[in-house]
Amino acid sequence: MSQAAPTVDATRAGTFDAIQSALRRNTWTLGLLVFLAILLVFTRLIQPTYGATGIQGLANSVLPLALAATAQAIVVISGGIDLSIGSMMALTSVVAASNMQDQSDLFSVGVVIGVLLLGLLLGAVNGAVIVVTRVPDIVVTLAMAFVWSGCALLVLRTPGGGSAQWLEDLVLGPLGNEWIPKAGVVLVLIVAAIWIPVSRSRFGLSLYAIGSNQLAAFRSGVSVGRTKIFAYMLGGLFSALGGLALTASTGRGTPVPGPYTLLSVAAIVLGGVSLAGGRGGVFGPLIGVVILQLIRTDMTFLKLDPNLATVAQGLILIGVVMLGSLLQQRRSRA
């Protein structure tokens, strides 16, 4: 599985063993990377002009979904599921766009911070409702999806508003070398800056613990309810980042949520996160997002009917996950 449990002092077990066990644990992620590389070569073959511009476009289109997938991965690892991610992205996006339009840079920085806090709040509401009412995650977040998207329409009736220039500059365009898209760098930095410290903390362990075996976690002294709320708060935070990314890359706010919720589920499944909870990480899903997007791009290059492309995307998802679990079964039997 992709970077399941963080091992802090793995170095003591000998570097070779450490590398070997790291490889063993990250087989899925490595496999995805290989698949991605093959896909890139394939893209280059069918479209010889695909190059720096292509990568640039890929990074820009991937950014919001990648953040949504990170949000989903964290929640699913903790044993839940968040069907309100798309709506939270829409709400945070319109709040950002409507407040940032024609304002000073300093004010817009305040708006960004406010929007991130809003994301934490939305997530906290999701989590708290689940923990307090004991209504299943899937029901609560489905209901909250309606609530948040209604709120988004209350804030902004039609697409509009604007983005601060610095925010757009932050994600659009290359960074120095034309092959390095800013969106990609920003994505990796944000995810690494938040996820790595979290996954190494006791909270990160608790996150895997409640997703893996809730009773055992409870008996080990983990506060299940609190951990769950934190997981949803992190989900809300990443959704808000996704909303900001939407505003930054389009230059306005869109109150109707895109297909991000279900795509995020697809991406994490592809990225090796178990829907049963407890297994997986966030880097696998990131690669999963890129793969999903690249497959779409290839379909357009092949001049396939876009509707057919959607069908193909679904079939590929099933195929890859099935192949993966077959390989894993064989490995564990050997």
Added chain:
Amino acid sequence: MTVTQTTDLLLEASGIAKTYGAVVALKSASLAVRPGEVHALMGANGAGKSTLVKILTGAVRPDSGTISVRGKPRVAHSPADARRGGIVSVYQEPALIPDLDVRSNLRLTETPLPNFRHWLDELGINGLDLGRLVREVPLATQRVIDLARALAIEPDVLMLDEMTAALPANLTERVLEVIGRQRGGDRSVIFISHRMIEIAAVCDRATVLREGETVGVVDVTPGSEERIVELMLGDIVQSMPGASRTAQDRNGAEPRLVVRDLTARTKLQGVSFELHPGEVLGVVALEGQGQDELFDILAGSDRPSGGEVRVDGKPVSFRHPADAIRAGLVYVAADRAEALLPQRSVRENIALPFVTRVRRWGPINLGREGKAVKGAIETLQIDTRAAREVRRLSGGNQQKVTIARWVASGIRTMLCFDPTRGIDIRTKNQIYVLLRDLAAEGAAVLIYTSELKEIQLVCDRVIVIFGGRVVGELDAANADEPALLRAAYNLKSDALMPEEIAAEVVAEAAAAAHPETDQ
């Protein structure tokens, strides 16, 4: 029954009550644990033991009553809270996170690593790779890891809730040894087990619960087992089948089940036996000698790699448990969770196997089903106060439900794999009686049990499996515990036994000699 003369109690609980809706789990339970003692908490299933444990560990809040630790009142609000207050528990199911490695699990509970290593050594597990995922570690080792982790925290009160019930014999011995050494210090152990031998071996005193009340505190001395069982049972008269039975005349009858040279990969290496109608055939084996595979094959959930199985003279090969059920071989597992739908009612659980056959996918004849189910519930005396959801029944009653579902549809051949694991004496007795009754009505029963005492009570004949082979066959009359143990360890009856096994045999034989089991 609170002990009041000692003022320096480590843990004192009194007047604890808890009701769940209409079900009274605890009426008035008390428990007083002195420092440095190993204290047994005894009670039949449903007596309220598990509720009391949950209250002490903070998983459940009591409706009333007081709890104090070292004289200070303290009600834990969560296991984390109880842990901080010095109460740590270990359950039969290890509280380890399967998807984390061992080291991360230790970090989760903030367990000091050197202490953990020390206790792991004491418990006889050496060279454990802390980087391994828990789910890749054998279950028995997981249980020991869980115990070592609890010991490493050095709690004031260590609570062991049937943690030995599913341990292999050699590890149990090690665990008991370590627990025994905890005596006399500043800390105490609360020990819960259905095995009287273990209680006698390590406990100083025993508190007995019955129907939600503490009915007595007994000093554990040689001979006190009888008193404990009396307290547990109350005035319910035990009816126990006699050990001697008239030998059945099997000459004319065709055997119900014939197994010839059955092999399964490396686990079974040519097992042969016959099972006759009206017979209860015991299987005795140490942990992992191939008995699991044998039962899996006969129940249709695994396939043999060679050999022959005949049912009523016809060779069979099962591809699915449904095939085995159709051939009349029904399976009762040790682990109730494997067999039951925990959220569904007693009725649905009992009716499940005979309404799910494809040709009966039409509307369910509720009237007929109801009659069959009711009959089965009565036969087994299932306590149906919480019949709407099976998971709310006690373990013993759950096991009765798994048996009842086969009784309801009429049993030809029953395969029981350790059916009385973790079940109290009273329910055990009822199950023994039931198995005898089934045999008397012409059913054939194959039973594996880890409790050798059961063999003479319930079986006509017993086969012993060692290393995937049948190494012995005894009549019930000769199958006392020493004989079975010798056979199970594959020792010739005149050979010298290793010292520790001999000691165990003597201890168990002594325990078996007490009349608790065959009054």
